[in-house]
Amino acid sequence: MNTLRQRLAPVLKRAYSTSPAAYPFSSTAASIPSSSTPTPRTTSLLTTLNRHLVSLSPLSSSYLPLFSRRHPSRLLPGSVLTISSYSTPPTAENPTPTSNSFSGVLIAIRRRHAGRDTSIRLRNTVGRTGVEVAYKVFSPLLKEIKVVSRAAWSGPAVVGKDGKEGVRRKPQLQAAKRAKLYFVRDQPARSVSLRLRTPSWTGGADILLRNTRTCRLVSVGGIVKQQRERELLAETRKGGRR
Amino acid sequence: MLGLKATMLVIDNSGALIAECVNVLKTKTGHGMARIGDEIVVVIKRARPISSAPSASSASQATKVRRGDVRRAVVVRTKYPTRRPDGRYIRFDDNAAVLVNSKKEMVGNRIGGVVAAELRSKGWGKIVSLAPKVV
Numbered sequence: 001m002n003t004l005r006q007r008l009a010p011v012l013k014r015a016y017s018t019s020p021a022a023y024p025f026s027s028t029a030a031s032i033p034s035s036s037t038p039t040p041r042t043t044s045l046l047t048t049l050n051r052h053l054v055s056l057s058p059l060s061s062s063y064l065p066l067f068s069r070r071h072p073s074r075l076l077p078g079s080v081l082t083i084s085s086y087s088t089p090p091t092a093e094n095p096t097p098t099s100n101s102f103s104g105v106l107i108a109i110r111r112r113h114a115g116r117d118t119s120i121r122l123r124n125t126v127g128r129t130g131v132e133v134a135y136k137v138f139s140p141l142l143k144e145i146k147v148v149s150r151a152a153w154s155g156p157a158v159v160g161k162d163g164k165e166g167v168r169r170k171p172q173l174q175a176a177k178r179a180k181l182y183f184v185r186d187q188p189a190r191s192v193s194l195r196l197r198t199p200s201w202t203g204g205a206d207i208l209l210r211n212t213r214t215c216r217l218v219s220v221g222g223i224v225k226q227q228r229e230r231e232l233l234a235e236t237r238k239g240g241r242r
Numbered sequence: 243m244l245g246l247k248a249t250m251l252v253i254d255n256s257g258a259l260i261a262e263c264v265n266v267l268k269t270k271t272g273h274g275m276a277r278i279g280d281e282i283v284v285v286i287k288r289a290r291p292i293s294s295a296p297s298a299s300s301a302s303q304a305t306k307v308r309r310g311d312v313r314r315a316v317v318v319r320t321k322y323p324t325r326r327p328d329g330r331y332i333r334f335d336d337n338a339a340v341l342v343n344s345k346k347e348m349v350g351n352r353i354g355g356v357v358a359a360e361l362r363s364k365g366w367g368k369i370v371s372l373a374p375k376v377v
Contacts, residue, residue, distance in 0.1 A: 085328060102377070119329075127356045129319065130335035131377050141328035185335065 004045070050114035057138040063145065067109055067118050067137055078151035078176040079106045080223045081122060083135050084143040099143045102133050103224045106151075107181035110134075123184065124220045130188065148227045151175035173223070243275040243322040244282065250337035252286075253318065253357075254350030257307045260288040261315055261339060276317050278324050279364030281346075284339065286311045307341065307349065315339035316366055318357040318373075332358065332377060340369055348372075 023029040041048050054060050065071040075081075084101035088094075104122030111118050118137040123130060135142060155169035184190055244250060244263050252258040261284035266276045276282045289309045307313065319338035323331040334356070341349040348368060357373040370376055 085330065087328075089328070126375055126377055129338075129356050131356065132323075132333045132335075133377075134323070134331040134333075136329040139329050 047114045050116040054115045054138055057140065059142075059145075060138060063118075063137050064115055066145070066147075067111065067120065068115070069111065075106060075109070075147065076151045076153075076175040077106050077108065077179060077181055078173065079147060080104070080149040080151075080173065080220055081106055081120075082146040082148055082224060083122065083133075084146075085135065085139075086141045086143055089141055096143075102131075103148065103220055104131075104133065105181070105184075105220055107132070107184060109179070123181075125188070130185065149173045149223050243273075243277065243320060244317055244337055245273075245275045248276075248337065249287065250284075250315075250317070250339045251355075252315070252341060253338045253353055253355040254340045254348065255352040255354065256341045256350035257290045257292065258286045258288075258311075258313075258341060259290060261285065261313075261341075262287050264312065267314070277322070278317050278320055278358045278360040279366060280317050281342065282315055282317060282339070284313055284315045284341075286313065313349065314342045314344060316342050316361070316369065318353075318361060318369065319355070320358075324358060324360060334358070 023031055040051070042051070054064065057063075065073060066075050068074050080103065082101055082103040084099045086097045086099045088097045090097055102122060102124065104124035106120055107123045108121040109118065110120070116138060119134050120137060121132055121134045123132045125131070137145070149172065151173045152171035153175050155171040157168050158166040160166055245266060246263060248263040250261055250263070252261050263276065263282050264285050265283040266274055267281045267283065269276065269280055286307055286309055289307055289311075292306045292308065317337070317339050319334040319336060321334060321337055323333040325331055338355060338357075340353060340357075343349060351372070353369065353373045355373070356375045356377055357369060359370070359376050361367075362370045362376075
């Protein structure tokens with residue numbers, strides 16, 4: 001039986017080759033540009049194509065594990081992210097146009113088509129209004145995804161002096177027990193993920209949360225600000241050591 | 243997507259609090275619903291009480307709007323998601339509008355809340371410049 005795959009085999013073979021005239025049916029048609037790391041071919045033609053399209057995005061290698069379904073270091077809903085995106089597409093003449101950023105809690109990850117149509121929803125309260133923005137992860141207009149605070153199920157391990165591992169600490173940002181946090185629209189108090197407990201190692205950096213023992217409900221803005229202050233402190237410490 | 247009978251907050255200092263849409267002006271779309279940046283005709287459903295004392299009319303306020311007034315407004319926030327050209331979708335938690343006169347001038351002179359950046363491209367630069375935060 002002459003399957004579609006068998007019929008297109010010469011086309012596919014030539015598409016991944018370096019020869020200029022790859023398309024046999026037309027001399028004016030352009031061939032698929034071969035990437036430096038050729039996309040692994042799967043049984044499905046469309047899956048191969050989708051994976052190839054994803055790999056065209058410059059930061060795809062770092063975003064794919066972040067938003068995959070089962071990767072050990074994937075982002076869990078409840079994490080706080082800051083996304084900066086360009087207002088106009090970057091071109092050869094203007095590779096970095098003006099960008100604006102938005103921080104928020106990750107309330108949903110939508111994955112379709114072998115990762116190509118991955119979109120994430122961030123929610124934040126601006127002024128007194130809740131704002132939700134859905135970003136296309138592999139869009140060329142997306143400049144940077146910065147993980148401000150990663151939500152986790154369990155915090156850092158507590159290792160005693162004798163090397164024995166004790167009960168794990170609670171995580172700094174508790175991951176949500178759901179994949180989609182749409183309930184947060186009606187219960188805003190449960191959004192920023194819920195409770196933020198400061199582990200004692202942050203020391204003097206938690207300017208906003210003084211009492212390290214009790215839980216406090218913190219806003220996204222507070223988490224972003226706290227992370228920035230932590231980074232600044234780390235930088236000044238580095239500068240002092242030099 | 244605000245059509246007939248849609249209620250929205252009024253976020254300027256004209257005195258109105260809640261407005262109800264009565265008519266959507268010159269939308270080219272077939273559904274006849276107002277999106278962000280569209281002009282609509284509203285009825286003021288709730289307004290701040292107007293005190294008759296002369297000290298109330300301070301330098302910050304020119305016109306005071308009453309309940310039952312029929313005015314024009316510009317939609318600045320919708321709960322219905324708007325699409326940005328790069329594929330982003332932005333959705334607010336409520337619907338909001340800013341009162342405007344027939345000459346497209348604002349009735350109030352201050353805006354108290356977030357507005358969507360679509361207004362700039364639709365020609366409401368004055369609103370965008372007065373807004374404390376634009377998303």
